[in-house]
Amino acid sequence: MKPWEHRLFNGLNIVVAITGFAYFYMKYALSSDDPFAVINHPWQSSALSLHVVFAPLVILLFGIVLRSHIIKKLISNNRPNRRTGWISLMTFSTMSLSGYLLQVATSVAWLKVLVVLHVGTSIVFLIGYGAHLVIGWRLGWSTDAEVTGGVRLSDTVG
Secondary structure, eight states: OOHHHHHHHHHHHHHHHHHHHHHHIIIIIOOOSOTTOSOSSTTHHHHHHHHHHHHHHHHHHHHHHIIIIIHHHHHSSOOTTHHHHHHHHHHHHHHHHHHHHHHHOOOHHHHHHHHHHHHHHHHHHHHHHHHHHHHHHHHHHHHHHHHHTSOOHHHHOO
């Protein structure tokens, strides 16, 4: 996995997570004083727009990461960090599908189910992917230290 893929994927995930949380908070936690208000906060539609614009970019980057990282890890015999990788893979797929279906569903009952599914899998994805990054960083740190006698290879370059 190339550094730009890693940085861009993580950065876009942060943007989508923040805009998703902001939209969720504005829509479900806030209430307007105006009984005829369609939105609860002036930035609610902007948060949703940003979320919907950046989410497809995350899916595009996911496809690139799938090719450069995920498939290679799935076919290798190297097992570290596989559990959080699987959790991230499965929840990302469900989160993406439910997010897409939220845009096209018209039934109120289906919308409620899809919101719960999307929010639930998003939370599990964020926790699982965060754990995946931390474990991967710690594995990389310990591997570098073993190979170089306590000095990280990235600390010696540049």
